[in-house]
Every structure is written in structure tokens, then in C-alpha cells.
Amino acid sequence: xxxxxxxxxxxxxxxxxxxxxxxxxxxxxxxxxxxxxxxxxxxxxxxxxxxxxxxxxxxxxxxxxxxxxxxxxxxxxxxxxxxxxxxxxxxxxxxxxxxxxxxxxxxxxxxxxxxxxxxxxxxxxxxxxxxxxxxxxxxxxxxxxxxxxxxxxxxxxxxxxxxxxxxxxxxxxxxxxxxxxxxxxxxxxxxxxxxxxxxxxxxxxxxxxxxxxxxxxxxxxxxxxxxxxxxxxxxxxxxxxxxxxxxxxxxxxxxxxxxxxxxxxxxxx
Numbered sequence: 021x022x023x024x025x026x027x028x029x030x031x032x033x034x035x036x037x038x039x040x041x042x043x044x045x046x047x048x049x050x051x052x053x054x055x056x057x058x059x060x061x062x063x064x065x066x067x068x069x070x071x072x073x074x075x076x077x078x079x080x081x082x083x084x085x086x087x088x089x090x091x092x093x094x095x096x097x098x099x100x101x102x103x104x105x106x107x108x109x110x111x112x113x114x115x116x117x118x119x120x121x122x123x124x125x126x127x128x129x130x131x132x133x134x135x136x137x138x139x140x141x142x143x144x145x146x147x148x149x150x151x152x153x154x155x156x157x158x159x160x161x162x163x164x165x166x167x168x169x170x171x172x173x174x175x176x177x178x179x180x181x182x183x184x185x186x187x188x189x190x191x192x193x194x195x196x197x198x199x200x201x202x203x204x205x206x207x208x209x210x211x212x213x214x215x216x217x218x219x220x221x222x223x224x225x226x227x228x229x230x231x232x233x234x235x236x237x238x239x240x241x242x243x244x245x246x247x248x249x250x251x252x253x254x255x256x257x258x259x260x261x262x263x264x265x266x267x268x269x270x271x272x273x274x275x276x277x278x279x280x281x282x283x284x285x286x287x288x289x
Contacts, residue, residue, distance in 0.1 A: 032108040042115045049181045058183035061125040068193030070096040075196050078127035079103040083112035086123030117185040133199040135211045138172030144239035146171050151178040151246035152276055159190025160277035166194035168284045173200045205254045217241050219260035224273040227262030235287040244280045
């Protein structure tokens with residue numbers, strides 16, 4: 021159901037079937053995969069989606085009572101020609117994933133990337149999320165990877181859904197700019213071997229110090245393990261080069277996203 025921004029009917033009932041569909045899209049990973057779309061919430065993320073030419077937008081949902089007058093957003097909407105659905109405050113609060121929503125969201129088609137897309141730029145450096153289950157950690161990892169100029173992200177089994185509402189929100193739009201592909205560990209290792217990708221494994225101990233590590237030889241895939249279990253036996257059996265961040269305090273290890281941030285910015289330095 022699409023409504024025009026200028027004269028479209030206002031949706032006021034939280035029980036409207038269209039509203040229920042949006043809630044399902046936000047909450048249910050199976051629905052997202054079936055539709056190959058996700059709900060992008062928040063002004064910054066929607067502005068990013070409108071700015072990126074490759075992003076396919078189904079519609080933009082706006083609650084003017086919450087959003088207020090937004091000249092920049094209106095200008096981007098007009099330039100893009102994106103359909104707009106106007107909803108009441110109660111409806112938007114039902115759609116939203118946060119207690120204090122910003123009054124704008126969009127239905128966005130999942131970008132279609134391939135493993136080869138990660139290797140196209142000069143000197144490819146990408147991240148491999150090996151079972152990172154916390155959505156906040158994965159969102160931070162995506163945001164950091166995009167910010168430091170990584171060429172993409174591979175998510176392996178047991179990793180959180182990149183299009184989970186919390187992940188999407190914490191990436192601040194980086195999710196749309198960074199190529200992301202999902203593979204099984206076996207498939208990924210096969211692709212890495214075929215494309216002569218060098219693998220580096222972030223390890224708490226027994227690796228080369230991150231400052232002494234040779235980051236220059238590319239393509240390079242930086243493997244980041246799960247918060248609880250680290251890297252899988254299957255990844256370690258591939259004999260990646262081990263890299264470690266020496267710690268001076270009493271902490272045994274760093275948060276997965278923090279470790280990745282330190283390593284990625286060192287690699288790009």
C-alpha cells in the first residue's frame with residue numbers, strides 16, 4: 021500500500037494490515053528473507069538510503085507529528101521520487117523498534133552483493149564475522165568496517181542477521197554502503213582459496229602483535245570470532261595467520277567489535 025506524500029490518506033489504525041506487515045518485516049527474519057527487504061528506521065539511515073543510487077526503496081513511512089518539518093528529507097524524497105506513506109503517531113510507534121522514534125522509516129530491498137564484489141577494489145580488505153551473535157556488536161562491526169574503508173563483510177553461520185532491526189539501527193546507514201554476503205564456513209573457505217585470499221585470525225593470545233603484522237599483502241580477510249566461543253575449529257583448521265592485540269590490564273580479551281576496530285584501522289594505516 022503506497023500513499024502520496026502530498027495528498028495521500030493518513031493511516032491511523034495500528035490494526036491496518038499494512039501496519040501489521042511492517043511490524044512482521046521488522047521482527048521476523050524469515051519474513052525479511054522471503055521478501056528480500058527490511059525496515060530501515062531513523063532519519064540518518066533513510067537519508068543515506070535516498071542518497072545511494074544503488075539502494076532500492078519500496079516506500080518511505082513518515083509521521084509528521086513526530087518528525088516535524090524536515091526540508092532536507094522532503095527535498096531528497098522529491099529528488100528520488102520515492103513513494104511516501106503517511107501514518108499517525110500511534111501507528112508509527114507500533115512500527116518503530118525504539119521508545120522514542122524519529123518519525124521516519126523506509127522499506128528497503130536487501131542489496132544484492134557477491135563475494136567477487138568484495139575483491140573488486142584495489143587492495144581488498146574485508147571482515148569475516150564468525151558467529152558474532154550480538155546484534156549490537158555486529159552493527160558496530162559493520163559501521164566500523166564501512167568507516168575505515170574495508171571492502172566488505174562476510175557473515176558465517178551463527179552470526180546475527182545483518183538486517184535485524186537493532187543491527188540496522190546501530191550501523192547508521194553503513195549497512196547500505198558496505199557489501200555484505202552470507203556464506204557457510206565451508207563455502208567461504210573454498211571461495212577464499214579459489215581467489216587466493218590471505219586469512220588473518222584475531223586471537224587473544226599467541227599471535228603476531230597487530231603493529232608488527234604484515235597488513236600489506238592483499239586480498240586479506242580478517243576473521244573475527246564470536247563473543248563466547250571465539251573462532252570455530254573449521255576456521256582455525258584453515259591455518260589463518262594469527263594476529264593479537266597485546267593487553268596491559270587484567271582483561272583477558274576485548275569485545276569483538278572493539279578488537280575489529282583496532283585491527284581494521286591499524287591495517288588501513
